[in-house]
Amino acid sequence: xxxxxxxxxxxxxxxxxxxxxxxxxxxxxxxxxxxxxxxxxxxxxxxxxxxxxxxxxxxxxxxxxxxxxxxxxxxxxxxxxxxxxxxxxxxxxxxxxxxxxxxxxxxxxxxxxxxxxxxxxxxxxxxxxxxxxxxxxxxxxxxxxxxxxxxxxxxxxxxxxxxxxxxxxxxxxxxxxxxxxxxxxxxxxxxxxxxxxxxxxxxxxxxxxxxxxxxxxxxxxxxxxxxxxxxxxxxxxxxxxxxxxxxxxxxxxxxxxxxxxxxxxxxxxxxxxxxxxxxxxxxxxxxxxxxxxxxxxxxxxxxxxxxxxxxxxxxxxxxxxxxxxxxxxxxxxxxxxxxxxxxxxxxxxxxxx
Numbered sequence: 331x332x333x334x335x336x337x338x339x340x341x342x343x344x345x346x347x348x349x350x351x352x353x354x355x356x357x358x359x360x361x362x363x364x365x366x367x368x369x370x371x372x373x374x375x376x377x378x379x380x381x382x383x384x385x386x387x388x389x390x391x392x393x394x395x396x397x398x399x400x401x402x403x404x405x406x407x408x409x410x411x412x413x414x415x416x417x418x419x420x421x422x423x424x425x426x427x428x429x430x431x432x433x434x435x436x437x438x439x440x441x442x443x444x445x446x447x448x449x450x451x452x453x454x455x456x457x458x459x460x461x462x463x464x465x466x467x468x469x470x471x472x473x474x475x476x477x478x479x480x481x482x483x484x485x486x487x488x489x490x491x492x493x494x495x496x497x498x499x500x501x502x503x504x505x506x507x508x509x510x511x512x513x514x515x516x517x518x519x520x521x522x523x524x525x526x527x528x529x530x531x532x533x534x535x536x537x538x539x540x541x542x543x544x545x546x547x548x549x550x551x552x553x554x555x556x557x558x559x560x561x562x563x564x565x566x567x568x569x570x571x572x573x574x575x576x577x578x579x580x581x582x583x584x585x586x587x588x589x590x591x592x593x594x595x596x597x598x599x600x601x602x603x604x605x606x607x608x609x610x611x612x613x614x615x616x617x618x619x620x621x622x623x624x625x626x627x628x629x630x631x632x633x634x635x636x637x638x639x640x641x642x643x644x645x646x647x648x649x650x651x652x653x654x655x656x657x658x659x660x661x662x663x664x665x666x667x668x669x670x671x672x673x674x675x676x677x678x679x680x681x682x683x
Contacts, residue, residue, distance in 0.1 A: 451524030453581030527553025
């Protein structure tokens with residue numbers, strides 16, 4: 331049962347973000363514009379960061395995994411769920427180490443919709459079906475596709491390649507069972523944010539390389555694509571914008587079984603030498619994000635390999651904006667750009683099937 335106090339607070343905060351002009355939002359956040367690397371932080375994002383700071387939001391890297399998971403759930407609860415008419419049901423997917431919990435979101439469509447296999451973010455260490463429930467509902471409503479959210483195994487209890495193995499098994503199962511889920515088996519795509527975007531990119535490449543079912547599209551939202559080095563955006567946004575450099579170091583330390591694994595293309599897809607023939611990619615990056623440059627570098631690599639790419643940098647946004655789409659107008663606009671392109675790719679796949 332929803333907490334009525336929390337729900338009332340969500341409505342009040344969301345109303346403020348929707349109705350107050352940018353000048354008022356900046357005033358409430360403590361002053362003028364936040365500028366970095368030639369970019370200006372969106373006013374509603376600036377205020378949200380101020381509110382999180384006042385609420386004592388802790389860096390994940392200062393916690394143990396269990397505490398970090400609880401903290402992510404707490405922060406995620408601040409964003410209200412979108413209102414929609416999708417049906418939701420739990421599923422279990424056969425995986426390499428047992429059943430993989432999953433959740434299916436199905437729109438009220440008469441014809442079988444496309445199916446998007448979703449991998450949640452959280453540095454391969456935190457995040458679950460609940461933390462990304464709102465993101466999946468938004469994705470379902472804005473694309474008209476069914477969404478299968480996958481609760482892959484987390485590190486450090488299950489280090490690389492456990493998450494990759496689960497993610498690939500879930501995609502193969504979804505492709506084989508789409509019709510039984512009420513979806514179109516000819517239109518199965520993959521998507522994810524952050525570490526989930528990493529898994530979506532890796533699954534796309536492995537599926538094509540192995541010659542089995544392949545995604546018709548991939549949507550990569552501020553993806554991790556290269557943990558072997560720190561790209562320049564790490565220097566500009568090392569702290570103060572939700573995801574920090576210290577957080578990424580902490581995630582990497584928990585996920586990788588050894589430093590050498592950072593150069594494995596299943597960890598760092600930017601380092602792969604076989605990107606030809608991959609499905610069309612929608613790549614969304616955030617301007618104020620340590621991961622910005624590696625995500626855009628991956629989009630460039632895909633284009634050079636002949637892949638159709640839709641790339642957009644949401645200049646005034648921070649890491650995590652896709653999950654804030656129901657709270658912040660600027661985040662909703664950025665996320666909607668990506669889901670509209672994904673919907674277009676799914677429609678095109680239907681025409682060519």
